[in-house]
């Protein structure tokens with residue numbers, strides 16, 4: 001077993017990664033592993049950045065589709081409720097990731113979903129408000 005010490009790219013905490021001994025037999029593989037040593041994130045940071053990226057992309061996608069539906073005249077009570085449910089779920093997951101990572105209180109308010117439903121173009125402001133809470 002090869003134990004590779006590293007420093008997390010984001011939080012700078014030390015950690016180690018274990019590799020199979022057979023990788024050492026290949027100098028190219030070992031060189032690649034050493035090259036990635038400075039770009040490794042710990043599980044805690046990797047989970048946070050992956051979740052925020054995924055939820056941010058999903059929110060932008062949802063807001064874009066909702067904006068298109070509004071322009072097509074499909075802003076009906078039923079479709080608006082579906083949008084609210086999806087937006088609440090995505091904003092909640094983003095907010096939860098930020099709370100767990102930064103140990104802060106919830107930033108999400110019911111007003112955020114209504115603001116997004118009324119004006120999907122405010123998606124960036126909403127995401128920024130949660131990420132910087």
Ligand SMILES: [Zn+2]
Pocket residue numbers: 008009010011012013041042043044045046
């Ligand atoms: Zn980290």
